[in-house]
Amino acid sequence: SMQFTRLRLNGFKSFVDQTDLVIQAGLTGVVGPNGCGKSNLLEALRWVMGENRPTAMRGGGMEDVIFAGTATRAARNFAEVSLTIDNADRLAPAQFNDADAIDIIRRITRDAGSAYKAQGKDVRARDVQMLFADAATGATSPALVRQGQISELIHAKPKNRRRILEDAAGIAGLYQRRHEAELK
Numbered sequence: 001s002m003q004f005t006r007l008r009l010n011g012f013k014s015f016v017d018q019t020d021l022v023i024q025a026g027l028t029g030v031v032g033p034n035g036c037g038k039s040n041l042l043e044a045l046r047w048v049m050g051e052n053r054p055t056a057m058r059g060g061g062m063e064d065v066i067f068a069g070t071a072t073r074a075a076r077n078f079a080e081v082s083l084t085i086d087n088a089d090r091l092a093p094a095q096f097n098d099a100d101a102i103d104i105i106r107r108i109t110r111d112a113g114s115a116y117k118a119q120g121k122d123v124r125a126r127d128v129q130m131l132f133a134d135a136a137t138g139a140t141s142p143a144l145v146r147q148g149q150i151s152e153l154i155h156a157k158p159k160n161r162r163r164i165l166e167d168a169a170g171i172a173g174l175y176q177r178r179h180e181a182e183l184k
Ligand code: ATP
Pocket: 012, 013, 014, 032, 033, 034, 035, 036, 037, 038, 039, 040, 041, 064, 065, 066, 067, 068, 069, 147, 184
């Protein structure tokens, strides 16, 4: 299967210093106190996969993902997120298909917009979006469980809960995708 193996953030929202997350196979949960950056992490994952809707990024404009500064730290001029995907099974589209691991980088610079690289080479937003659309792990994929959906699941009537879980299991079974769970 095509798994996410590493997420690296640099200047993205509250992650001002470079932060590496090693992502292991299976279900991943993100837990921590209010305001520690759980939602920002999930937004970084959506963003590097090509998310462009400001509403999905909880910001007014594209540049709002760049670290805006605090009382003690100056604002940054760019934000960068890199996602490494295991492609040992060669499931990626032909363009990416000669490598065991695919590195996708999205970078936004103030006043210069955002750009993507795959394996160190410039690629179009569309190429990246298609990579993840094919893999069914994209920004709007059910494999990313939003805050609130967990409580919907818990509070659902048994019949509906079963449907929600079957949907999730279907995705997992068909595509062996890893699931991102965000817990409030
Ligand atoms: P909760 O448990 O309440 O959902 P959370 O762990 O999901 O919290 P986030 O919403 O990911 O927390 O992070 C919120 C923090 O990120 C706030 O402190 C906010 O100021 C900070 N933040 C968001 N955007 C930026 C930015 N562009 N620059 C600096 N800090 C930012």
